[in-house]
Amino acid sequence: MTTDNRDTHSAVYSAGLDIGGTKTLICLTDHNGAIQAEHKLETKLSHDPRQFFLWLFGELDRLCRTYGSSLTELAGIGIGLPGVMNESTGILSSAPALNWPHEDIRPIISRYYSGVVVLDNDVNMAALGEQAAGAAAGAEHFMMITVGTGIGGALFLNGQLYRGARYSAGEIGYLNLGPGANEGIDVHTGDKPEDSEFGPFELAVSGTGIGRQAAELVQDAPDTTLVTKLASGTVPEARHVFEAARQGDDAAASILNRAYDLMAVTIKNILITLDLELIVLGGGVVEKNVGYEAEIARRISRYTPQTSVPIRRAKLGNSAGAIGAAAAARSRLAAAGRSPMTL
Amino acid sequence: MTTDNRDTHSAVYSAGLDIGGTKTLICLTDHNGAIQAEHKLETKLSHDPRQFFLWLFGELDRLCRTYGSSLTELAGIGIGLPGVMNESTGILSSAPALNWPHEDIRPIISRYYSGVVVLDNDVNMAALGEQAAGAAAGAEHFMMITVGTGIGGALFLNGQLYRGARYSAGEIGYLNLGPGANEGIDVHTGDKPEDSEFGPFELAVSGTGIGRQAAELVQDAPDTTLVTKLASGTVPEARHVFEAARQGDDAAASILNRAYDLMAVTIKNILITLDLELIVLGGGVVEKNVGYEAEIARRISRYTPQTSVPIRRAKLGNSAGAIGAAAAARSRLAAAGRSPMTL
Structure with missing residues (x-):
């Protein structure tokens, strides 16, 4: 009862x-x-x-x-x-x-x-x-990608979550960047120079990855980069790179340019492979940077075939x-x- | 009745x-x-x-x-x-x-x-x-990739064909090779120099793509390459490149090396994204070249994360x-x- x-x-x-x-x-x-x-x-x-x-x-x-x-x-x-x-x-x-x-x-x-x-x-x-109840309301085929400390991904295909053979579908942080292009990775042994927690794609485009590239930049040219000034003595983070780029700093813009390009070509290739109707971008790095998804959409439009799929910002946040x-x-x-x- | x-x-x-x-x-x-x-x-x-x-x-x-x-x-x-x-x-x-x-x-x-x-x-x-009734008997999550004149692909996920939002899932011939790496393609306009029938990945690894690279090779160095001799006056084709490489020709081996590498990293990235249990390779180029799938499997094992997924040759042919x-x-x-x- x-x-x-x-x-x-x-x-x-x-x-x-x-x-x-x-x-x-x-x-x-x-x-x-x-x-x-x-x-x-x-x-x-x-x-x-x-x-x-x-x-x-x-x-x-x-x-x-x-x-x-x-x-x-x-x-x-x-x-x-x-x-x-x-x-x-x-x-x-x-x-x-x-x-x-x-x-x-x-x-x-x-x-x-x-x-x-x-x-x-x-x-x-x-x-x-x-x-x-959010950015993908009613969608049948989409991917959600989160950009934060790491990169996360979830696939929703044919009206349901797709989890894969071992429950690890969508883990695109581990994507390789192409023959010989896994910077810092020994492609012959697969050994990564530092911890093994992050994948090649993640090291290039995640918040952690952008922060590490900024740290290298500061180490190489401590006096000439705006990132040094913004970090003011602390370890530089992704937010310093985004802020420096907004203020017109070329070195910071160059780090973001590569991250945006890699994200755009990766999404484009996922769209080609899976013929999705929508991409939803979420996570801290997307949330904190207005226009992130528009920048990705703009770069995706450079690649063929030119079918237009909406790139939307997540709506529900945390x-x-x-x-x-x-x-x-x-x-x-x-x-x-x-x-x-x-x- | x-x-x-x-x-x-x-x-x-x-x-x-x-x-x-x-x-x-x-x-x-x-x-x-x-x-x-x-x-x-x-x-x-x-x-x-x-x-x-x-x-x-x-x-x-x-x-x-x-x-x-x-x-x-x-x-x-x-x-x-x-x-x-x-x-x-x-x-x-x-x-x-x-x-x-x-x-x-x-x-x-x-x-x-x-x-x-x-x-x-x-x-x-x-x-x-x-x-x-073939190489993927009983599989729940696999991709079939055909390498012939072009590149074809079919996705079988969660025990059924996955066709995508516009029935074009699996069309990986159109995959882009990375920021700035779409050789011969203007990534800013998407214009391709010749016909628009083939995608960037297809132009690099399909039979047609390998044949075109051989034609360029013969044009650049007609007297020194074994491909010229094997083609004996005809337009060089993929089969001449495979044969020249088998006979130890460096230029031919170099074309195949790039094609194998691109196929390997592409399959690896598909495995990471979709967490499949199996890849089946078919099509004329695979059928005619013993060891094609073994060569791909060997190269895939260089990339992280190192989970081993079988790369099998199609069984049913035409x-x-x-x-x-x-x-x-x-x-x-x-x-x-x-x-x-x-x-």
Whole structure:
């Protein structure tokens, strides 16, 4: 009886959680997807998934109660995690912020919650959010690319997320730049000079990559570049490069020119390969720099064949992941015939 | 009554047709997919689809009759066409061999045949053939790439063909080689120096592209290159380059080195983007050169991240398209619940 009441009457229906390395966002929605609450908290990182979910479900239950509901009354929960989430094995990998053992996390989750749970990569969840209520509303074939510390990517094809054979589709940070063009990479051994966390494309165009190129610039010509002045003694970051370029600095403009060109040709090649209807760009570097997506669109138009596909800025910002995670839970419920959406 | 008899008793159940610019292949299968007949004939090209299908269905009916059946008794027909086939509008475009008007061909087909018809691109049909009975048997996520006069590509994702927003997914011949690296192409206007039929990647690695590079080589150094000798007065072709390289000619090896490298980095980047489980290579250039796929696999292993994905040679050769077209018809029938396969 409570189940039926809940599905049709309770305002809080599903929850979306977006777990970041520093912040966790929680979104509560009703069964139509209308957002009832959004809540941001500091992520309590733990290398032990038991400790982590004890904390997480405590917070979620507390939030539900402030809305007259509780954890056990939720019809479904979606969780976006910062790594490669294999939902069929329950193992999260390539998630340095959490660094959990290669272990099925589903039994741990089921101690706290027995309803429908959808686990996925955080960028996939953000793409679902933009598709449900943002820049890609209603799109059937699109890619979301996030440009921040690293480069993230999510593919939405034929009306659904495409995850690939090992749940790592869309990880375009690792793209190679062409024969012999993987600067700083030994293409014969694949060895990278520094850490192995970043891929060749990521090293050229991500915030971290642009910052590193600025650091080299400052080292080579400390007195003549505007980046040195803007960084004023600190390690130069991507934001100093964007600001210097805005002020007309040639060296900074040259770093951005290469980053924009590589992003443009990469997107163009993805459009050719996948025949998408839309690209959505998000992440800190895009959010902080007005005109980023227009600059990419302008450069893409130089390449053949010249079919025009919109390059749009993400609309939901940091909320996309939590909104998408809640949407993922609702759509899994609908597919299982357990939601009023299917009636 | 005849319908029921046909589904369960007739040996000839569905037909697959692969329309090429010079040859047309017809494959008749029973309802389990076992091949009952394969037939090759000269394509009677016509710029009028009415004339073309009059010819085609006449040939198909004649073939069916030699197996005790007839066109009207077929449960389904799959047709692979050499161009971009939009099944939702019925319009075939980018098909220079046929060059039909932008017109819905489905009403023309229905004059001759009223059962289930599946229309698709020829490379998509070949990929379905390899997935049904060839090098990709049972695969859920793979790409088929054909290297011949041009470059063709078909994507099979999540257990089905992925066609994209405008039915042109997989057309990787148009891939750009990187900022400023589209040799011979003005990246600012997109103008190509010669015909516009070929894309930048295609101009570098296809049979036609390799032949053109050989022609330049012969023009620059007619007396010193082995290619001149092998071509013995004719226009040099890709086969002369492969043969010269096998005999140790440095200039020929250098052309192939670049083509192999570009194919390897392109496949690697596709694997990173789509997280596939397999690549199938087919087409004339691959078929005629033993070790082509091994050479590509060796070069791919130089790039990061180093996950190993099999690079396999296509198994069905020129029959792949017709076999796949018949499989497409059977699977459409099964999806519609009209086939014994679903019982």
